[in-house]
Amino acid sequence: MASVSIASVNKSFGSHPVIKDVSVEIADGEFVILVGPSGCGKSTLLRIIAGLETINSGTLAIGDRRVNDVEPKDRDIAMVFQNYALYPHMTVAANMAFSLVQRGVAKAEVERHVHEAAAILEIEPLLSRYPKQLSGGQRQRVAMGRAIVRNPKVFLFDEPLSNLDAKLRVQMRGEIKALHHRLATTMIYVTHDQIEAMTMADRIVVLRDGKVEQIGSPLDLYDHPVNLFVAGFLGSNGMAFFRGNYRDGQFVSSDGLKLPFATRGDLEGRDVVCGVRPDDFILTDDGVDATVDVLEPTGSETQMLARWGSQKFTSLFRGRLTAPPGSSVRLGIAPGRAHVFDAESGLRLDGQPPCHA
Amino acid sequence: MAQDHPLPSISPDVRRSWWTPARRDHFIGYLFILPQITGLVVFVLVPLALMAWYSLNEWNVLAGTFSFVGLGNYEKLATDPALPGVLWASACFSVGLVLFNLSLALLLAVLLNQKLAGTVVFRTIFFSPVVVSLVAWAIVWRFLLQQDGGINAVLRMLSIDGPNWLRGPNTAMVSVIVVQVVKNVGLNMVLFLAALQNVPQELYEAARVDGASRWTQFFRITVPLISPTVLLTSIITVAGSLQVFAQIAVLTEGGPGTSTTVLVYYLYQQAFQFHFFGYGASLAMLLLLIVGALTYLQWSLRKAWVYDND
Amino acid sequence: MIKSRSRLALALYALMAVLCIPFLFPTWWMITSSFKPVSEIFAFPPTLLPRQFVTDAYGRVFELQPFARQYFNSLYIAVAVTTGTLAFSSLAGYAFARIRFPGANLLFMLVLTGLLIPSEVTIVPLFQMFLDVGAVNTHWPLILVPMLGAPSALQTFIMRQFFSGLPHELEDAARIDGLGRFAIYHRIALPLAKPALAAVGIFTFLYSWNLYLEPIVFLSSPDKFTLPQALTQFVDAYGGPMWNIQLAAASLTAIPVLVVFVIAQKQFIEGLAYTGLKG
CATH class of the missing domain: 3.40.50.300 (P-loop containing nucleotide triphosphate hydrolases)
Structure with a gap:
């Protein structure tokens, strides 16, 4: 050895x-x-x-x-x-x-x-x-x-x-x-x-x-x-990415929608890409309306293809959901689970040092 | 060189860095190809160079004369009254042989490719002349093609008066071609058969669904897909047709007249029977030129008629 | 439907049977005629089987020429050429396929040149070269030129094509297992190349066995002759062929190879087809 x-x-x-x-x-x-x-x-x-x-x-x-x-x-x-x-x-x-x-x-x-x-x-x-x-x-x-x-x-x-x-x-x-x-x-x-x-x-x-x-x-x-x-690259369902920038500490997508990402005062005015893994979306009344495109039930979980404005993404929920295509659901993001990257360099912007264990 | 400073640079490390595993591998590669390359240099390149030199000299072996004549042999080539006949005979032989050989090979391959019982027996029979000694084969055919030989005897039983096959200018050429085709068609047949069997079966099924007839299937699917093999075999057959010697020597000795004197036979006569080595060498240059031109022609035409999925 | 299919099959069989005649009949005629007395050879109507079975011609074959010696000459030359070609072509073919040494492309051009040059083209200078080293009327030219010269280029080409198709991983595994280049060639590549080697071996043997121009150019004494050359020497005082003897000698030349072929026809034909497609 x-x-x-x-x-x-x-x-x-x-x-x-x-x-x-x-x-x-x-x-x-x-x-x-x-x-x-x-x-x-x-x-x-x-x-x-x-x-x-x-x-x-x-x-x-x-x-x-x-x-x-x-x-x-x-x-x-x-x-x-x-x-x-x-x-x-x-x-x-x-x-x-x-x-x-x-x-x-x-x-x-x-x-x-x-x-x-x-x-x-x-x-x-x-x-x-x-x-x-x-x-x-x-x-x-x-x-x-x-x-x-x-x-x-x-x-x-x-x-x-x-x-x-x-x-x-x-x-x-x-x-x-x-x-x-x-x-x-x-x-x-x-x-x-x-x-x-x-x-x-x-x-x-x-x-x-x-x-x-x-x-x-x-x-x-x-x-x-x-x-x-x-x-x-990692994760079985691709991470959902949203382009946009921070205004008044709030993430605003390139369509001009305010999306439910955590506020970041340090990123004011910066062009960023926010990422969310499909299973980190949550159904919450505090969320933002998303348009449902397709619902794919697999029994134990349900995959939902939806849109915030023009930006499409995949989300995944345990259990079963009913939402006809074209209807709206209010979606949020689990606290602390969003990833923020610099739009130009692609580097992570969460203040933590990158893991080089 | 000053000796008081021992040179530290030739340490084992430095030497090893020159004799790297990669270099060692290259060396082994050269060793592997050494016999073949030496052989090609000694038995191909050197003779080619010598031949070019001989062709510029008047060299009669019997008379023991060897003198530089520049392009004299080539002028002789251009004015040799026998040469047009020789080239015509070569062309007739090659064209006839290639066309007859390839079409018969394709016919036999298609027949063998039908799913019939016992085709292995037929395949063995059609291939068997390939393994019969060439001269033995020619001797038997000469025997069969005589005025009172086996073929005319069979014709006589049908009340047909057969010609003296090898003594008439046209029948001699046809006979030589047929004898050569029957001898070697098995090789091309086997290559075609393998190519036919490599055509995916579902293409035919798809074509049948599309309503294509058997003829359409053959010309629109089979022929394009086996065209690379057709190219390969035609190059081999054309090159082989220009090298034919033993059959001519045994069957007709170039006759009657010069009607079956093909280029290689003429070269042999000039160099080894009449001992004009210099002129023989210039004939060899001509042969080389023809083979090169034909191969180049076929190769550059391949784009036009060969299906290639690369 | 079924009826028309079987009628088609019958027609195909009939066609193939007719086509068989020129392939089979000469061999049949050669063998049967060699057992007929001279008077019966040209008899009309011709006899399919000898009415009178005589073997005189076979005895005369060995009396008129040192035929056993000539048989041995052809055999040992063909075996030597085949063995040498198998060794040298597979070595060179392997190196061109697998070892990336500088100049490989240029040297391979030389092989392709050899491939395109008919050996008849260089017969005049080759004769002079062998004359200069005193090797005319020996078997050296008949062994060395086919084994290493232009005719061997095709074999090297076929071997290179074959080795190029072998998976690289096998050689990587062999290197990790501790084999060097020669051992990889000898113990991994060669055993896997059996079909290609068989095809190359058969081609080479037949090529050497059939050579005619070279022997008549290089050889002059009857005990050095090879079979094809010897066959044409069974002539009477006027140069006319002594048919029954010539046919007996031709039968002796052809039959052993035919027998080997019929026994091993599957390997023979499929080996050639396989290599032809690859090459």
């Missing part, structure tokens, strides 16, 4: 920079998820940690060892790939044993490790099969088994669940988390799926255009996004 330290790392492909001065400290035994839209550099960063890509500047350390120039095989890491990367011409057992055999581990020892890992993942009956005879979920397990067998200091996962169907993905999510709990090894996990990031990570690193936007625990990021990008 080991910590991973990424310090001021830069990487470019030709003249095109893909990782820009990224620094992340990952503690021993931590489960860290790198998340961001496609092309943000998250997979490249993972491949840099694996040693599959070299870096142009900066320092990469695993444990106390600087590994900038160390070959992948000597970094004591294991990687689970998006398409599993199982060797098609080898059985499951041979796939799992391959790296140990490569390192010259004794045969009996190899077999013991393979069977242990197979037992953990419940794939013992599959050991003599070939990858093409397995289902997607089974291949996924074998790929994890191959990583476990190495008993690495760090596990690296590159979008390992993206090829599974939704139900299997939820199940594997739980299993990977349980595996982390059981092995207590450092895990670094790349995904573009913010739900995976929210549900599995100890800490999340949000990346955009090769730069770190924010690092923090899932709920930190959810509650205190440092900028509009992070605010919009």
Whole structure:
């Protein structure tokens, strides 16, 4: 087991920079998820940690060892790939044993490790099969088994669940988390799926255009996004955003409507974007009339698409609601739950320092 | 260089920074391609350069003469009374071969692509001449095409008096083309068949829903979707048709007259039977020019008639 | 409806059966005629099966020429060319597909040049080059040129196309598992390239087996001859072919390859089709 330290790392492909001065400290035994839209550099960063890509500047350390120039095989890491990367011409057992055999581990020892890992993942009956005879979920397990067998200091996962169907993905999510709990090894996990990031990570690193936007625990990021990008990226229903400015301490939308946001004397005259998560809207007589566009009941909760002036948003309520399209409901915002960002820079404007835990 | 200051700069670290994993990988890459590239330089580039040089010289191997004549061989090329006939024969052979080969290959592939039992047997039969030794194949056909050979014997049983196939100028050319097509059509057939099987079935279902007839389906769906394969096979077939030698040598020896003397056969005669190496080299330059021009032409025309989903 | 379908099927079968004749009949005629006495070969009406079954011609094949030796020549040259081509084309194809070394594009242009140059074009200078090193009337030109020269460019091209299609992840996984470049090529890429290697191997073997211009240019002594060249040498004093002997020799040349083909026709044809589509 080991910590991973990424310090001021830069990487470019030709003249095109893909990782820009990224620094992340990952503690021993931590489960860290790198998340961001496609092309943000998250997979490249993972491949840099694996040693599959070299870096142009900066320092990469695993444990106390600087590994900038160390070959992948000597970094004591294991990687689970998006398409599993199982060797098609080898059985499951041979796939799992391959790296140990490569390192010259004794045969009996190899077999013991393979069977242990197979037992953990419940794939013992599959050991003599070939990858093409397995289902997607089974291949996924074998790929994890191959990583476990190495008993690495760090596990690296590159979008390992993206090829599974939704139900299997939820199940594997739980299993990977349980595996982390059981092995207590450092895990670094790349995904573009913010739900995976929210549900599995100890800490999340949000990346955009090769730069770190924010690092923090899932709920930190959810509650205190440092900028509009992070605010919009995390959370299963997109955050509702309202453009406007503060007049006399009151938020006035670009349509000229006074919206029920908390008064902020310090932001007088400033162009801002106010954000509200869908479940932070409340039905209250003190609220402002919103026009209902669509009501989507799912049984336990009701999603409402509505408008304040020309600005559309999604809100979510527990239980059931009845409001015909075109009717009005009075909506407010739960106290302390609104997010205010600078319209120009996109940075959070709540006086709190951004979370860099 | 002053020796009293030991140079600290050549530390192991510095050397390692030159011999990086990336450089090592490049080195391995060069090692991997070394045999092939060496071979191409020695057996393609050097001969091409030598050939260009020979073509500027009068070189009679028998007489042992070798003298620089500048463009003399090319002037000879331009005035060689036999050459127009040779080029005409080459053109007839290539055009006939390509058209007949591609259309027969497509017909056979379409037939095999019908879901009928036993098509594997037919596929094996149509492909089998590909694996028969070329000269053996030509010998058998020469045997069959004689005045009193098997084909005329069959015709005689039908009371038809067959010609002496390989001795008449027109029948000789037709015979040579047919023999060559039957020998090699299996290759193109297999490529077409694979392409046909790659056309998604639902396109035909959609077309049927849209009310397209079988002909319309074939010309509006099948042909466009297999056109990349048609291009590939036509390039291979055109290039191959210009290289035909053994069949001509065995079947007709270029005759009667020069009616089946194609360019490669003429080159062989000039260089290795009459020992005009210099003139042979200039003929080779001409062949190279023709192959290059035809390949370029087909490649640049591909936009016009090949469906490409990239 | 069903009736018209089965009538259509019948018509298709009939058409295919007719089309089979030129593909099957020559081989049949070659084999049966080689067992007929000379008098029966040109008999009218022709006989589909030998009325009188004789094997004299087969004996004469080996008397008139060192035919066993020539058979061996063709075989060992084809095997050498095929083995060498498989090794060198797959190495070069792998490197061009997977290793990003400086100058790769320029060097690949050289391969494409080889692809477009018919080997007949360079036969004159090649002859002179081999003459200069004393290798005329040896088998070296017949081995080296197909293995490394213009004919091998196509094989390298096919291998490169195949390796380009292999998933990168497999190689990443192999690197993490501790394999170097050569081991990745040898233990991961090559085992997965079996279909492409089979196709390249078959193509190369047939190419070498069929060569005719090169042997007649380079070889002059009968014990060095290859089969295609030897076949045309069974002639009488006037240069006319000794038909029954020539046909017997042709049968001996063709039948073994045909038998191998019929046994393995599936791998044969599908391998070629597969690679052709990729390439």
